[in-house]
Amino acid sequence: MDHMEAVLNIKDLTVSFDGFKAVNNLNTSVKNQDIHFFIGPNGAGKTTLLDVICGRVKPFVGNILFEDQKDLTKLSEHEIVELGIGRKFQAPSVFTGITILENMELAVVKKRSLFASLFSKLTKEQTEYILHILQTIGLYEKRYETPISLSHGEKQWLEIGMLLAQQPKLMLLDEPVAGMGRKETEKTGALLKEIAKERSVVVVEHDMEFVRECASTVTVLHEGALLDQGKMEEVQNNPKVIEVYLGRGGE
Numbered sequence: 585m586d587h588m589e590a591v592l593n594i595k596d597l598t599v600s601f602d603g604f605k606a607v608n609n610l611n612t613s614v615k616n617q618d619i620h621f622f623i624g625p626n627g628a629g630k631t632t633l634l635d636v637i638c639g640r641v642k643p644f645v646g647n648i649l650f651e652d653q654k655d656l657t658k659l660s661e662h663e664i665v666e667l668g669i670g671r672k673f674q675a676p677s678v679f680t681g682i683t684i685l686e687n688m689e690l691a692v693v694k695k696r697s698l699f700a701s702l703f704s705k706l707t708k709e710q711t712e713y714i715l716h717i718l719q720t721i722g723l724y725e726k727r728y729e730t731p732i733s734l735s736h737g738e739k740q741w742l743e744i745g746m747l748l749a750q751q752p753k754l755m756l757l758d759e760p761v762a763g764m765g766r767k768e769t770e771k772t773g774a775l776l777k778e779i780a781k782e783r784s785v786v787v788v789e790h791d792m793e794f795v796r797e798c799a800s801t802v803t804v805l806h807e808g809a810l811l812d813q814g815k816m817e818e819v820q821n822n823p824k825v826i827e828v829y830l831g832r833g834g835e
């Protein structure tokens with residue numbers, strides 16, 4: 585797939601909760617291998633948009649085309665995962681009673697049942713891929729420890745690693761650096777850049793320094809609608825964006 589091609593095409597999307605439009609006639613697209621951020625004030629509809637992409641919420645109007653063919657709004661959450669769209673939720677999904685390496689092993693075979701995966705042997709490629717991911721997320725040296733010993737940031741990277749284990753084409757992240765210090769945030773930015781070499785990443789985020797560090801494209805949402813879109817350097821100088829978000833302590 586070409587770098588400039590759209591992995592997601594969002595068309596006339598409206599999400600209504602009892603008549604309240606959480607997403608209001610949104611049209612945008614996410615390019616292949618982009619790190620595409622959605623920002624905006626509280627209640628702008630960012631999380632709702634992720635919910636629609638991953639099939640949790642169905643829109644009132646509109647559709648979302650994945651790789652120009654599959655309409656995600658017509659598919660179940662499970663079918664969307666099968667297509668290669670992975671979402672990291674804020675609730676932790678790591679098992680604390682087993683090692684980091686074992687968590688990764690489970691993640692790689694997640695498509696089968698937990699029971700089956702405990703007794704299955706990984707292929708050489710799977711094992712190599714896991715070790716490669718562990719190096720990418722900086723947890724290779726700690727792979728025989730349990731996740732309990734990890735810092736907050738390291739736990740988040742393990743979660744991202746477990747998502748990577750399923751080789752998604754599109755990764756959705758909701759506030760991945762929440763609760764992290766500056767150093768961990770910077771490392772997360774570098775990690776996302778590494779990840780985006782082979783897939784697209786969509787991020788919902790309030791940490792503007794982080795957005796500046798690693799966004800390729802930024803979409804600003806306000807009251808469910810698109811307020812502006814472009815590079816962060818452009819978007820952050822838009823008076824409307826400053827008025828509704830950045831100037832109001834959005835950072």
Ligand SMILES: Nc1ncnc2c1ncn2[C@@H]1O[C@H](COP(=O)(O)OP(=O)(O)OP(=O)(O)O)[C@@H](O)[C@H]1O
Pocket residue numbers: 601606624625626627628629630631632633
């Ligand atoms: N299931 C729901 N039922 C009713 N209203 C909802 C539901 N989910 C979200 N909303 C409303 O839709 C609006 C958009 O919410 P959403 O969580 O998408 O915003 P957000 O941009 O992610 O905000 P934040 O930055 O605070 O996470 C809010 O007003 C919210 O209260």
